[in-house]
Amino acid sequence: MSEFLLVGTWPSAPAELPLAVAAHAVIARAAWHAWLRRWGLLRSFGLPADPGGEPRACLVVRASGDEAARRLAAGWGRVSGYRVTVLPLFEGPQQ
């Protein structure tokens, strides 16, 4: 298994966020992260000290390869609305 850094940024932050949508988003994202943890795929995460900055959150995830990491990134992007960039961190033995 290899490790990848997923960096989430807003493509453009919404000017107004419906409050019901915000509540739904918190729950949906939390469920997705819980799923990631349950499968042992979430190694770590990072949040910027300044919440107003461009990167909103980073995840260190385990994946079997680039393709799998990209799929995780796509899933995170779908649930969070972030634009997700994938950076390889540590390459494990090929399976």
Next chain:
Amino acid sequence: MTRQTEEALAAAFRDEWPRLIGATLRIVGDLQTAEDVAQETLLAALDRWPLLGVPDRPGAWLMTACRNRARNLVRDAGRAQQKSASLRPLLPLPVPAAPDAETPEIADDRLRLIAMCCHPVLPTDGQVALTLRMVAGLTTQEIARGFHLPPAAIAQRIVRAKRALKQHRVAFATDDPDVAGRLASIIDVIYLVFNEGYLPTAGDTLTRGDLAFEARRLACLLTELTGAEPGPWALRALVSFQLSRWSTRAGPDGELRTLDAQDRALWDRELIADGARALDRARAADRARREGDGDGRGARGPLLVQAELAACHATAPTFAATDWRGIVALYDELLEAQDTPVVALNRAVAVAMADGPAAGLALLNRLVEDPALRGSHRVWAVRADLHQRAGDSAAALADYDRALELVSNLAERRYLMTKKKGQDNAIRRAHRHR
């Protein structure tokens, strides 16, 4: 996590929104910046909570984050000014107000915010839009959907309202909001929102729940904040009684169901109970106010009388058992305080129910001549119904036609079409039997 958790979180966001705007406004002094900061705080919660877990006290987390961000903004602005002052010492620069937000009065902040949104320098449509955005936390899109208007139109109203407040130097922390003086217009704004939600003037649905229930939430908030004033309690009672019938006002296909056709077993008992409690508070507060004003014999406020009327309907066990004479007496009282054609129209309906359609028609025949009512479909629809009950199908048909020419709400139009069709059939049957 369950749907219940999501709803609790949404409720926490809704409850917190005006507090965040108020607390931030106290620090930054500008409504637009306060809104931006509250919005950014919400987005920060969205980033952090799914990873760190939802805090035990989400409201406290949001408030702390919001205040910190607002203070940072003010500090950064101060530094920038110091920097530019050192570069250009000859230019006089305004000194930013010192942040004063260690222990603001939260309840007072929300009330100040409502009073600010209903400031007399703003037109009513601006007051409504600003209240829904700043106090209720609805987005421009949501407000636009509620009023069947383009989002750009609502955005423009909000921008203009903010600009007007700025131009008139309405400052949140120092402006004495004169809540008592503005209470009437605050109540008007909330009631307007309720009416637009409960019976929209246009559109293809009968009701727009978000707006109507939002209005009730605002009315409840107002009662919490103003305590001993009768108006907010009467408003809360009125909207609670009306909303108790919410689920029964339309059939499965969205068709209108009038009071006599509604299943009373489905009326919301909790809302009726809340309405009754609020009505008791309103009566007591109104009595105290009148006693304070003199001998206690003065007229009751029109909103309280309307709440009494709503209570008569909400608590009647059946349509037939409704106390129509009591309702006529309440309309007489309302007419004393609010002599409007609409009140007279509603009174005519009650008279027809108490004394028969002929008595109601005698009143309505005068009312249809009123210029304020002639252009409304309601007066023709009511008269058509009374003609129908009196057995005059031809006159009913003519009045249904007039009502159909004027109605703009599609659900009401469908209802009137069905009634008209019923009359058409009645006339054909009568011809066949001749």
